[in-house]
Amino acid sequence: MTSAPPRAEALSLDQVTKTYERGGAAANRAISLTFQPGELIALIGHNGAGKTTLLSQIIGTVKPTSGDIRYGPSSLVAAPDLARRIASMMPQMYAPLTGVTPRQAITSIARLRGLSVADAKRAALDLIDALDIGEWKDTGGEKLSGGLRRLTSYAMAVVAPPPVLLVDEPTNDVDPVRRPLIWRHLRRLADDGHTVVVVTHNLLEVQRAADRYVLLQNGAVLVDNTPRQLAQQVRTAALTVSVRPGAEIPLTPPAAAHAVEDGQLTLDLEPAQIPAAIEWVLHLVDTGAADSYSLAPASLETLYEGITNGR
Numbered sequence: 001m002t003s004a005p006p007r008a009e010a011l012s013l014d015q016v017t018k019t020y021e022r023g024g025a026a027a028n029r030a031i032s033l034t035f036q037p038g039e040l041i042a043l044i045g046h047n048g049a050g051k052t053t054l055l056s057q058i059i060g061t062v063k064p065t066s067g068d069i070r071y072g073p074s075s076l077v078a079a080p081d082l083a084r085r086i087a088s089m090m091p092q093m094y095a096p097l098t099g100v101t102p103r104q105a106i107t108s109i110a111r112l113r114g115l116s117v118a119d120a121k122r123a124a125l126d127l128i129d130a131l132d133i134g135e136w137k138d139t140g141g142e143k144l145s146g147g148l149r150r151l152t153s154y155a156m157a158v159v160a161p162p163p164v165l166l167v168d169e170p171t172n173d174v175d176p177v178r179r180p181l182i183w184r185h186l187r188r189l190a191d192d193g194h195t196v197v198v199v200t201h202n203l204l205e206v207q208r209a210a211d212r213y214v215l216l217q218n219g220a221v222l223v224d225n226t227p228r229q230l231a232q233q234v235r236t237a238a239l240t241v242s243v244r245p246g247a248e249i250p251l252t253p254p255a256a257a258h259a260v261e262d263g264q265l266t267l268d269l270e271p272a273q274i275p276a277a278i279e280w281v282l283h284l285v286d287t288g289a290a291d292s293y294s295l296a297p298a299s300l301e302t303l304y305e306g307i308t309n310g311r
């Protein structure tokens, strides 16, 4: 099986709707999006928003109830075999690795995608290096940790990569050192001209690495924008203060929004309010009203709530 690799084309979704037979409400509602070769797109949304359903329809394991998915001029809904050739998907569940090592599993997939024995072995080792999992390359799959299984599943999805890569929560369970390795690798795939769609819940990673993000809510597209737009909304900071039980707060805080929870006072600050807030909190510490404080960028989860709850 050494046919020429399929050429890169735009992937367009036109009014894609999916209602599962026993599911009741639609899991995807009239989704229209176009993904271009070279784009790294983050697909985000709460649990049950319809992200996996969307990827499954692109790869052809779930058939849309209505609408079409095209790769260039060809309908993937009409030709699911084409979908399997042009796309690969890293599922949310671990790949079954019982009885095989990461190196064997990755090499076998590379062979199935048409590489020669030598090229498949090389491609597998290159990925093992890129993900820094060489220490476990010959360890039986059943002995691997969750994070290592996830990394191996990722490598299986992207070895000898077809034009479209659909990756469902690749950094879940993965340690903080290797998470950026995955994102760096995804970036390289996009820069090489692949269309890369990544489901993630980590907005910081989206901000750092993606070209574009699509936020799904209740199966529909709520936002389709650049991470720059996300960044504009997280310039605010959060000042968290541990207030002594029963202490009087001597001065009015410089920001209106605050909440007390278990002795913790939280102020959401605009950048211009930060100097006054620091002066205020130092006064609280000096007078013994507060034990400690921390200033940090506002949580992206808060932003996430803000985007989705306001609509």
Ligand SMILES: Nc1ncnc2c1ncn2[C@@H]1O[C@H](COP(=O)(O)OP(=O)(O)OP(=O)(O)O)[C@@H](O)[C@H]1O
Pocket: 020, 021, 022, 023, 026, 027, 045, 046, 047, 048, 049, 050, 051, 052, 053, 054, 092
């Ligand atoms: N095979 C199925 N049969 C019936 N309903 C399903 C099926 N798969 C998903 N659903 C429902 O479709 C909706 C969307 O699910 P989906 O898994 O696509 O969401 P998701 O955004 O990927 O969620 P998560 O972040 O939890 O993985 C949910 O209400 C889910 O319960």
